[in-house]
Amino acid sequence: MTAHAKFPSPYDLKTPVGAEGWEKLYPYYLQFQNSLRDKEDGKFWFCDSQHWPSPFKPFDAVTVEFAVKCLGQYNTRHYLIPPANGVEYRIHNGYCYMSPVAVAPELIGGRVPHFMERAGYYFQNWDRLLANWDKKVRANIADLEALNFEPLPEAVPLEWITGGVGLDNTYALMETYDRAIQLLYKTWQYHFEFLNLGYAAYLDFFSFMKGQFPTIPDQAIAKMVQGVEVDLFRPDDELKKLAKLAVKLGVADALKSGSVDEALAAVGRAPNGAEWLKAWKEAQDPWFNFTSGNGFYSTDKYWIEHLDIPLGYIRDYVVRVQRGEDIDRPTEAIARERDRITSEYAELLDADARAAFEGKLGLARTVFPYVENHNFYIEHWSMSVFWRKMRELGAIFRDAGFWKDADDLFYLNRQEVRDALFDYGNGWAVGAPAIGPTYWPPEIERRKTILAALATTPPQPALNNPPDVITEPFTIMLWGITTESIGRWLDGAANTTKLSGMAASPGIVEGRARVVRSADELGQIEQGEILVAPVTAPSWAPIFGKINAIVTDIGGMMSHAAIVCREYGLPAVTGTGRASSSIKNGQMLRVNGSTGEVTILS
Incomplete structure (x- = not known):
């Protein structure tokens, strides 16, 4: 990081040409106020493009208001989490910026007994x-x-x-x-x-x-809680079941014909077609209430209203089933790896530490599926x-x-x-x-x-002076905002052939880059490509069978993208800061999900 380098102040950022008056689209409390400049400029803000990657329509801003306000209340007023209050948030030039609110060091100790009582009750009655x-x-x-x-x-x-x-x-x-x-x-x-x-x-x-193993990789810890069965994967699992059923019932070719209505009509005319159509209908409630986006925008397309999206994924799966491929998630291999790493580290601990290890890991595994x-x-x-x-x-x-x-x-x-x-x-x-x-x-x-x-100008990744060291755990885990990532943002594109980020999901692969900026472009992905995106949504899982790896601009070890990649056994590097703007379609990449390095080979 360059000495004394800092990001621009929101008060000095110019409004994109043609966007004059954007401030009137949003409530006053979502904006940087001139009267508070001294205070607001004293805080470090980062752009949450992981959840809100494009400018807000006025009504859509309700999602950031309700989400981040409610996030804060549970830290600050419900559970009194000792080191962390909520997250302040502002909209600037249409994008959402966040600044975590730390608890003053002298107040942390006083919150501990309250947290133990309140959070403890939830943990004990989970x-x-x-x-x-x-x-x-x-x-x-x-x-x-x-x-x-x-x-x-x-x-x-x-x-x-x-x-x-x-x-x-x-x-x-x-x-x-x-x-x-x-x-x-x-x-x-x-x-x-x-x-x-x-x-x-x-x-x-x-x-x-x-504390026990200072050099343990973050990824090794994450692997100990992987291998979870969660409902977030059910929509994709339902599509896979429907693809297998189509092949089994002999309606796969009928399913490939024309539009949704034409395909369903062709299936209906086929022997056994009624059985498949019944399964198709049953899967929709509730599993097709699923968006290719993340649910935060009114423009998100939900499967239940755009049946061409799930049908397109089913058609892809049908082709793979007919080729004899295994389209299921590698759940057994992931569970084996989880158990291997867990036992190896457990054996290195003495009796007291082992008891603490088992208690903390047991709790993490109990509560983690909710994440x-x-x-x-x-x-x-x-x-x-x-x-x-x-x-x-x-x-x-x-x-x-x-x-x-x-x-x-x-x-x-x-x-x-x-x-x-x-x-x-x-x-x-x-x-x-x-x-x-x-x-x-x-x-x-x-x-x-x-x-x-507003959409013509990419957001600044951050605003104002970054702290010397990022220590706030949620910021690191969720958004992948670390001292190193901030340094990369400030230094810009100094290295044109190598990018670094979070080692989010292990494995080393090579392949051609496919840069995707929205869910509407997912149909362009071809077999064996490496998906490069500002951020991915968990609902992109149906294309995970096509791609070899994922690289994103933002996201930490506990971002949805990272968790889903680990559960699908797909190498991933998150939080690179600039992959989607530095890498071009068709370039050959080497992705090392074990070290967090991405190399542009061509």
Whole structure:
């Protein structure tokens, strides 16, 4: 790292041409305030492009608000995690920047007994409380599904008059919208109920191992908790089952014909076709409530609404099954490797240390599956339903002339949607045109122009002066933000043939690079290529059978990408900072997932 090098201040960063006025798209509390410059410039901020890789539409910013606020509350107010409060977050030039809030050293000791009591209760009652969580989340999803937005009628129903209801249809419409937002808020409250404890237990085990074996590789520790069966892998597993069933029933060729409708019709005409179609239908609820993105954007495409996506993956699997390939995850080999490493290190410990080792590892293995499992129920299933309901509301506005497309609703922030609802109901109530149909179309076009301009400029990876040493464990584990990675960002592309990052999943392979910037480009991937991306989503797993390795710009040992790669036995280097902008399609690469090095060979 260059001496005294620092990243730019957010206050000095220029607005991309054409994006002037972007600040008005987001609430005041999500922005750097001029009156707080001295304080804000004294903090180190990094761009969370792992979760939010593109600029926010105004409505979509609700995901960062609810997610990061709820993350913070569990550290700070629920469990009183001794060294870590929450994470401050701001939107700047459309991107999300974060700054972890540490606990003052003199206060850490006082939090320890509270943490032991509160977190200890969860750890000791994990299975019972997790079963309760599952019940709560499924009920919350059912409540979201039950929401129904209806356009305003010509007149209040006669039964409401004769029944003395005393309300009009706008009341239900506004109440339903408010309920949708509250259910989303509840979704994110539940998301973090267990998640931070899952990380805390792993970090406790991690710190113990580093204390016992100072030179132990991070990857060796991670391998001791791998080999988990989690619901996040179920959507991909269901596709594999459907591919095998298609071959077994003799409908594989019919399945390959034309569009989704044409393929399903061809299967339906085939002998045994009805059996396959029944399995196809059964797999959809809930496993097709799965997005190729990460659930944080209204533009994410969910399988249940875009059946061509899962069908495309099934077709790929069918070809591989017909070739005689094994398409299953290498679960047995991964479990064997887990057990081998665990026993080798356990044998090096004395009796007391061995007891502590077994206790901490046992807890980490008990709680770790949640770190991935919650992802299906929250980011995928819950958010699938929420975005669908918001588009239903957007369609009502569209039909009332407020804007052109149902999705235009997302160019309003969540408070403006409430105002637009009142405007819609107000015009209906007084018998005069609402203001929205003349106000919103040009305003939405203006906002589209701003967002397109914001997307032309990649975000700065970080802002302000980095600390001399990064020690905050969540920042390292989740985002892969380390002292070394910051040094690489500051030094820029000094080395044009070698990149370094986190050794996230072991193995050494060579292959051609395929640079992918969004899920829409996954179809371009060819057999044996190395996937290079700013970040990957866990839902990209169906293409893992095609590729040889993964390289990402951001992400730590405990990022979803790293965990999924280990479970699929795929070499991975995460947190390189600049792989997707330094590597070009077709270049030959050598990826060493054991050391974290990527070499550009051609």
